[in-house]
Amino acid sequence: MSARLILAKGREKSLLRRHPWIFSGAVVRLEGKAQSGETIDVCDSQGKWLARAAWSPQSQIRARVWSWNQDEAIDIAFFVRRLQSAQHLRDWLAERDNLDSYRLIAGESDGLPGITIDRFGNFLVLQLLSAGAEYQRAPLIAALTQCYPQCAIYDRSDVSVRKKEGLELTQGVVLGELPPEHLPITEHGMKLLVDIQTGHKTGYYLDQRDSRFATRRYAKDRRVLNCFSYTGGFAVSALIGGCTEVVSVDTSQAALDVARQNIELNGLDVNKATFLRDDVFKLLRTYRDSGEKFDLIVMDPPKFVENKNQLAGACRGYKDINMLAMQLLNPGGMLLTFSCSGLMATDLFQKIIADAALDAHRDVQFIEQFRQAADHPVIATYPEGMYLKGFACRVL
Numbered sequence: 277m278s279a280r281l282i283l284a285k286g287r288e289k290s291l292l293r294r295h296p297w298i299f300s301g302a303v304v305r306l307e308g309k310a311q312s313g314e315t316i317d318v319c320d321s322q323g324k325w326l327a328r329a330a331w332s333p334q335s336q337i338r339a340r341v342w343s344w345n346q347d348e349a350i351d352i353a354f355f356v357r358r359l360q361s362a363q364h365l366r367d368w369l370a371e372r373d374n375l376d377s378y379r380l381i382a383g384e385s386d387g388l389p390g391i392t393i394d395r396f397g398n399f400l401v402l403q404l405l406s407a408g409a410e411y412q413r414a415p416l417i418a419a420l421t422q423c424y425p426q427c428a429i430y431d432r433s434d435v436s437v438r439k440k441e442g443l444e445l446t447q448g449v450v451l452g453e454l455p456p457e458h459l460p461i462t463e464h465g466m467k468l469l470v471d472i473q474t475g476h477k478t479g480y481y482l483d484q485r486d487s488r489f490a491t492r493r494y495a496k497d498r499r500v501l502n503c504f505s506y507t508g509g510f511a512v513s514a515l516i517g518g519c520t521e522v523v524s525v526d527t528s529q530a531a532l533d534v535a536r537q538n539i540e541l542n543g544l545d546v547n548k549a550t551f552l553r554d555d556v557f558k559l560l561r562t563y564r565d566s567g568e569k570f571d572l573i574v575m576d577p578p579k580f581v582e583n584k585n586q587l588a589g590a591c592r593g594y595k596d597i598n599m600l601a602m603q604l605l606n607p608g609g610m611l612l613t614f615s616c617s618g619l620m621a622t623d624l625f626q627k628i629i630a631d632a633a634l635d636a637h638r639d640v641q642f643i644e645q646f647r648q649a650a651d652h653p654v655i656a657t658y659p660e661g662m663y664l665k666g667f668a669c670r671v672l
Contacts, residue, residue: 500572
């Protein structure tokens with residue numbers, strides 16, 4: 277019989293609304309014994325059954341819900357069902373957009389909290405981010421093997437968030453062959469190289485696919501600055517869209533080298549591309565002071581906010597970097613600006629851009645809004661799943 281997690285009176289409301297997290301402050305006690313990651317039953321203060329969840333005693337999120345069905349066991353068949361359900365959406369997207377790579381499992385929004393799985397061709401890249409996900413590693417891999425017998429599996433659970441769950445960082449081949457150093461994938465007609473073993477996240481930012489594609493609509497005959505460029509997906513898209521020049525800036529020379537390869541791989545004119553290894557904040561100030569001007573700037577920085585205590589500082593960072601970008605744009609120029617910080621709400625990000633425009637002494641029109649691509653769905657009961665937001669801004 278499973279251990280039971282008893283909630284404080286009134287703290288069951290979020291679970292009745294099917295939010296999948298139970299925080300430490302909602303917990304009265306654990307009845308019975310459970311090791312970290314083990315499946316437990318969650319009950320309200322009267323002992324009424326609410327959900328089946330994974331126990332995580334070292335995390336502020338003490339339990340993450342696997343199932344709202346009391347008769348559902350968390351076993352290989354459970355993971356097969358979840359994978360098959362998720363695959364239906366991805367099949368439709370892959371056919372619609374001619375994709376060979378996509379996010380297969382987006383954690384809580386696909387009913388598998390703490391689990392991220394990206395598919396790049398015939399490689400499945402796994403991130404297990406919670407104690408429950410790690411505890412269920414064996415049945416999950418068995419389910420993946422059953423559903424995707426043709427695929428190799430590679431583990432990229434080398435993410436610092438695992439430390440909050442009391443887990444070691446892990447990485448390496450789980451099943452099949454080692455991924456190549458650079459695996460080519462297809463995205464909206466572009467060929468792009470992905471570094472599964474050492475690249476950011478699982479090797480690539482699949483969530484920005486739609487935004488990269490949208491860049492083509494704004495690029496024609498424009499001089500483009502691509503900030504935090506990583507491996508140059510936005511630069512490739514801008515060149516396809518007919519830009520006159522694209523300057524890509526990143527602190528990683530290895531990423532810039534791949535960006536150059538991506539431009540060459542797509543048969544584009546590498547003479548229209550410049551690659552600068554530099555700090556974006558410093559370079560923007562240098563450009564401003566020297567009178568440098570652009571017609572389109574892509575601003576896609578890394579996450580500035582890891583917890584609520586960092587939010588005020590992050591707001592200042594976003595405001596500063598967008599203000600500098602606006603100062604570099606010719607009148608009528610476009611700023612495509614993004615935040616991947618989950619704690620940064622869309623309306624707050626829009627307000628920061630408006631404040632940045634005031635400080636830059638520029639008027640801004642919001643033209644288009646962006647979000648994470650559709651293979652990163654957001655289940656209605658878990659709004660925190662909406663983490664990526666962006667705007668196309670016309671700067672006057």
